[in-house]
Amino acid sequence: xxxxxxxxxxxxxxxxxxxxxxxxxxxxxxxxxxxxxxxxxxxxxxxxxxxxxxxxxxxxxxxxxxxxxxxxxxxxxxxxxxxxxxxxxxxxxxxxxxxxxxxxxxxxxxxxxxxxxxxxxxxxxxxxxxxxxxxxxxxxxxxxxxxxxxxxxxxxxxxxxxxxxxxxxxxxxxxxxxxxxxxxxxxxxxxxxxxxxxxxxxxxxxxxxxxxxxxxxxxxxxxxxxxxxxxxxxxxxxxxxxxxxxxxxxxxxxxxxxxxxxxxxxxxxxxxxxxxxxxxxxxxxxxxxxxxxxxxxxxxxxxxxxxxxxxxxxxxxxxxxxxxxxxxxxxxxxxxxxxxxxxxxxxxxxxxxxxxxxxxxxxxxxxxxxxxxxxxxxxxxxxxxxxxxx
Numbered sequence: 001x002x003x004x005x006x007x008x009x010x011x012x013x014x015x016x017x018x019x020x021x022x023x024x025x026x027x028x029x030x031x032x033x034x035x036x037x038x039x040x041x042x043x044x045x046x047x048x049x050x051x052x053x054x055x056x057x058x059x060x061x062x063x064x065x066x067x068x069x070x071x072x073x074x075x076x077x078x079x080x081x082x083x084x085x086x087x088x089x090x091x092x093x094x095x096x097x098x099x100x101x102x103x104x105x106x107x108x109x110x111x112x113x114x115x116x117x118x119x120x121x122x123x124x125x126x127x128x129x130x131x132x133x134x135x136x137x138x139x140x141x142x143x144x145x146x147x148x149x150x151x152x153x154x155x156x157x158x159x160x161x162x163x164x165x166x167x168x169x170x171x172x173x174x175x176x177x178x179x180x181x182x183x184x185x186x187x188x189x190x191x192x193x194x195x196x197x198x199x200x201x202x203x204x205x206x207x208x209x210x211x212x213x214x215x216x217x218x219x220x221x222x223x224x225x226x227x228x229x230x231x232x233x234x235x236x237x238x239x240x241x242x243x244x245x246x247x248x249x250x251x252x253x254x255x256x257x258x259x260x261x262x263x264x265x266x267x268x269x270x271x272x273x274x275x276x277x278x279x280x281x282x283x284x285x286x287x288x289x290x291x292x293x294x295x296x297x298x299x300x301x302x303x304x305x306x307x308x309x310x311x312x313x314x315x316x317x318x319x320x321x322x323x324x325x326x327x328x329x330x331x332x333x334x335x336x337x338x339x340x341x342x343x344x345x346x347x348x349x350x351x352x353x354x355x356x357x358x359x360x361x362x363x364x365x366x367x368x369x370x371x372x373x374x375x376x377x378x379x380x381x382x383x384x385x386x387x388x389x390x
Contacts, residue, residue, distance in 0.1 A: 002175075002179075002390065003166070003167045003172075003175065003385065003388040003389065003390055004166050004167070004388070004389040004390065005166055005167045005168070005169065005172045006043060006046060006047065006142050006166050006167065006168055006169065007046070007169075008166060008389075009140060009164070009166055010050075011047055011050035011051055011052035011140070012050060012051035012052070012108070013051060013052070013108060014051075014052045014053070014138075014139045014140050015052070015053050015055060015103060015106060015137070015138040015139045015140075016047050016052045016053065016054050016055065016138055016139070016140050016141075016142055017055050017057060017134070017135075017137055017138035017140070017141045017142070017159065017163075018040075018043065018044065018047070018054050018055065018056050018057065018142045018144060018168065019057045019058070019141070019142070019143050019144065019145045019155050019156060019159070020036070020040040020043075020056055020057070020058050020144050020145050020168075021036050021058060021059070021145040021146070021147045021148055021368070022036060022037055022040075022056075022058040022059075022060060022073060022076045023036065023058070023059055023060050023061065023147070023148075024036050024037060024060070024076070026060075026075065029075055030075070031075065031076070031079055034079060034083075035368070036147070036368055037076065037079060037080065037083065038083065039144075039170045039368055040056075040144055040168070040170060041083055041084070042169045042170065043142065043144045043168035043169045043170060044056075044084065044111065045084070046169060047142070048108075048109055048111070051108045051109075052108060052140075053106040053107060053108050053109065053110050053111075053112075054110070054111045054112070055102070055103060055106065055112050055114060055137055055138055056080075056111070056112065056113045056114060057094070057114055057117050057134070057155045058073060058076070058113075058114075058116070058117065058145070059116055059117050059118040059123070059148070059155075060072070060073055060076075060116050060118075061116075061118075062118070063116060063118050063119055064118075064121075065118070065119070065120060065121030065122075065123075065124070066119065067119050068119075071116050071118070071119075072115065072116060073090070073113060073114075073115055073116050074090050074115075076113060077089075077090035077113045080111070080113060084111065086109075086111065087110075087111070088111045088112070088113055089102060089106075089110070089111070089112040089113070090112075090113050090115075091112055091113065091114045091115060092115055093114070093115055094114045094115050094116070094117050094119065094120060094134070095120070095130070095133040095134060095137075096133075099114055099137060100136065100137065103136070103137040103138065114137075117134075117154075117155050120154075122154055123153050123154045123155060124151075124153055124154075125154070126152050126153055126154045126157060126158045127154060127158075128158070130154045130158070131154045131158035131159060131161070131162055132162065134154060134155060134158070134159060135159060135162050135163050138163070139163075140163070140164055140166065141159045141160060141163050141164065141165040141166070142165070142166050142167070142168050143156060143160070143165055143166070143167060143168060143171055143384060143385070143388060144167070144168025144169065144170045144171050145168075145171070145384070146170065146171045146174040146175075146367070146368055146369045146372055146373075146384075146385075147368050147369040147370065147371075147372050148372065148384060149171070149369075149372050149376075149382050149383065149384025149385045150369075150371050150372040150375040150376070150380075150382055150383070150384070151383065151384065152383035152384070153383075153384070156383065156384030157383035157384055157386075157387055160384070160387030160388055161387055164389055165387060165388045165389060166388060166389055167385070167388055170368065171385070173365065174365075174367055174368070174369065174373075174376075175376075175385065177344045177364070177365035177367070178344070178373075178376050178377060180310070180342060180344070181310065181312050181344055181377070182207070182211070182377070182379075185211070185309075185310035185342070186309040186310050186341075186342060187213060187309060187310070188213035188214065188307065188308055188309055188310075189211060189212045189213050189308070189309070189310045189311075189312075190212065190213060190214045190215075190216065190304070190305060190307075190308035190310070190311045190312070191208045191212045191214070191215045191216070191311075191312045191313075191314075192215075192216045192218070192301075192305070192311070192312065192313040192314070192315075192332060192336070193205065193208075193215060193216070193217055193218075193221070193314055193315055194217070194218040194219030194221065194222075194314070194315030194316045194317050194318075194329070194332075194350075195219045195220065195221055195314070195315030195316065195347070195349075196219060196220035196221065196237060197220065197221055197239055197242075198221045198224045198225075198239050198242040198245065198246060199239060199242055200221075200374070201221060201314075201315070201374070202245065202378075203374070203375075203377075203378025203379065203380060204314065204374055204377050204378045205249070206378070206379075207377060207378050207379045208312070208377075209249070209254040209257060209258075210254065212257060212312075213257065213308075214257055214259055214304065214308075215254075215257050215258050215259065216259045216301050216304070216305070217258065217259065217260055217261075218261060218293050218297075218301075218315070218316070218317035218318070218328060218332070219315055219316055219317055219318060220236075220237040221239075221315075222260060222261050222290075222293070223236040223237055223238045223290055224238050224239045224242050224243060224246050225246045225249075225250065225258075225260050226260060226261070226281065227240075227243055227246075228243045228244075228246035228247045228250060229250065229260075231281050231282050232282060232284065233284065233289075233290065234284045234285070234286060234287060234288050234289060234290075235287055235288065235289040236264075236284070236289040236290040237289070259300075259301065259304070261281075261293045261294065261297040262280070262281060262294070262296045262297050262300065263278055263279060263280045263281065263293075263294030263295065263296045263297055264278075264279055264281075264284065264290035264291075264292065264293060264294045264297075265277075265278060265279075265290070265291055265292035265293070265294055265318065265324075265325055265327065265328070266278070266279040266284045266285060266288045266289065266290055266291070267288060267289055267290075267291045267324075267325070268285075268287070268288050270289065270291070270319070270322075271322070272322045272323055272324055272325075276291075276324060276325075278294045278295050278296075279294065280294075280296075291318050291319045291322065291325040292317060292318025292319065292325040292326070292327060292328040292329075293317045293318060293328035294328075297328070298327070298328055298331045298332075301331075301332060301335065302331055302332070302334070302335040305332070305335040305336060305339055306335065306338070306339055308339055308341045309340075309341045309342070310341055310342045310343075311336055311339055311341045311342070311343045311344070312343075312344050312345075312346075312377075313332065313336050313343070313344070313345045313346075313347075313350055314345070314346045314347045314350060314373065314374070314377070315347050315349065315350060316328075316329040316347075316349040316350060316353065317329045317331075317332055320349045320352070320353060321349075326353070326356075329349065329350070329353045330353050330356060330357050332353070333350070333353040333354045333356070333357050333359060334357055334359060336354075336363070337354065337357070337359035337362040337363060338359075338362070342364050343362075343363045343364045343365070344363075344364060344365045344366075344367065345363050345365070345366050345367065346366075346367035346369065346370070346373035346374070346377070347367075347370060347373070348370060351366050351367075354366065372384075
């Protein structure tokens with residue numbers, strides 16, 4: 001996955017088309033979490049310091065190829081100005097006369113943010129004509145939008161096919177982190193895989209089981225594995241159609257690497273106010289459901305994780321959005337953060353758990369990608385990365 005980065009190309013006097021992901025959460029026009037914006041700052045500052053001009057491409061939300069004021073990037077221009085301490089010109093279009101005028105007049109050291117690239121249907125369709133219009137705006141393309149690189153869109157894979165494309169500093173960090181997991185990790189390598197569905201993590205499990213020393217499974221997907229072992233899961237979430245897959249893994253050559261919950265936090269209903277109890281395997285009360293890993297599992301997983309030297313974590317251990325059932329996820333967050341290991345965490349709930357326990361800064365790398373992280377970790381093609389200069 002090694003690609004040349006923005007540091008491998010001369011930028012003096014160049015107009016750089018920089019694709020970032022400013023798809024940030026907003027309320028009433030105000031940004032509520034600017035992590036993705038902050039992640040883009042090192043690349044922007046580097047380009048400016050090297051004598052380049054920056055034309056920023058991004059999307060926000062899902063406008064589905066139509067203009068919608070609630071998805072405008074205008075508020076991001078003001079936020080970016082504050083972080084950079086310099087003027088950021090907002091362009092009310094992505095292609096056409098307004099955009100071309102700015103592109104023609106921008107000078108080294110200047111920054112412009114173009115409007116939401118998904119206002120055009122040509123973006124998600126990767127339309128060659130739209131790609132050609134975007135390419136006219138700059139001399140060099142830099143991709144720093146890891147979280148959308150699993151999609152073949154015009155502003156990612158499209159631009160890389162018609163002009164030189166380099167990885168931004170944030171994207172390079174993402175690729176390097178995953179290379180350290182999948183390449184030659186320091187052993188033992190432990191993977192913690194959670195989330196609701198086995199079907200979302202099949203490629204990830206297939207890629208990790210051959211190289212990991214242990215794989216700890218939690219979340220709703222653990223229910224499917226436990227059902228495959230014959231335990232009655234009552235009303236717990238179980239992917240019935242994936243039970244054969246779970247049985248295959250549990251009987252296969254990597255079966256001794258797989259760790260499953262020994263108990264669960266059981267609930268009468270899917271609610272924060274419901275009755276709940278700790279239940280051992282096979283002892284979930286009739287009609288109840290498992291919503292988190294239990295006390296015994298928390299202690300066992302935490303103890304084993306402490307021995308890891310390379311640790312990957314993706315996905316919550318329970319229904320993290322309901323506070324009574326966030327305990328397992330938070331406990332794993334603490335265990336991973338406290339481990340004397342190289343640690344990589346992907347997934348919004350996992351990152352939120354680290355934030356909740358105040359330990360995000362203790363993780364070696366927290367990914368900005370969701371689907372992109374899973375796709376790259378699963379060994380699948382990454383259209384927005386594969387076309388970058390090697």
